[in-house]
Amino acid sequence: MNAVMKHDPANEWREELVALLPRLRRYAVSLTGTLHDGEDLLHSTIERALTKFDQFTQGTDLDRWLFRIAKNLWLDEIRSRKVRGETDKPENPKDEPWIDGENQATAAVGLSELGTLLSQMQEDHREILLLVVVEGYSYREAADQLSLPVGTVMSRLARARSKLTELSAKARQQNENVVPFGRGRER
Structure with a gap:
């Protein structure tokens, strides 16, 4: 067995992606204004990033690339909601991310x-x-x-x-x- 580990850019990319999840989550929740929409946006962003991995340029900032994906997905969602006539206000104020539980x-x-x-x-x-x-x-x-x-x-x-x-x-x-x-x- 070869003692030297192979350089695996895809594995390094996935590890960096996982490390960026808390920041990306904060960004998504802040962008959307609700925890529910923020979580949905986070999942959509990760899904898009994984399917578009081949479009990521190695050596560039992964966080900027992910934040751009999240922003573009959110803009698409806003446009879609306008077409459907939906509002961006949560129906239940308890769904707001800013209402902390008693323990927190x-x-x-x-x-x-x-x-x-x-x-x-x-x-x-x-x-x-x-x-x-x-x-x-x-x-x-x-x-x-x-x-x-x-x-x-x-x-x-x-x-x-x-x-x-x-x-x-x-x-x-x-x-x-x-x-x-x-x-x-x-x-």
Whole structure:
């Protein structure tokens, strides 16, 4: 038996794909605004990636390729829903991903509030916040990912942050338990 392991690009690709699943899931849920749709989008994205493996260029960023697939699939779904006359609002608010279970509530203080605020934002604002703030992409990387000029990414991010701050202030006025984005709880 040969002691030297063979280089298997397909196996390396699958391992990298599995490692990217949590990020891809966060992206899908953020893009769709609901856990149910996000999970469906995640599954569709993985299925598409597996069937189109031969179109992936080795040496390029797999995460960008997967995020692009997810975005294109979601845009197709939105168009399809418009044709069918469906809305993008969940019928049951318990299906929202931002409502934590009792066991997770203390560990995720602020996360559910942030999720609620994000779900009230426009899709392009949610998407840019996710890429730059959550995933840590540079403006250039986000611009490449979204096929936008860097200036557009910067202005959208500024508007998204401003809108998030505005929504946070409104929520705080309505409910003392909602913490403004970027600030700790008052004691």
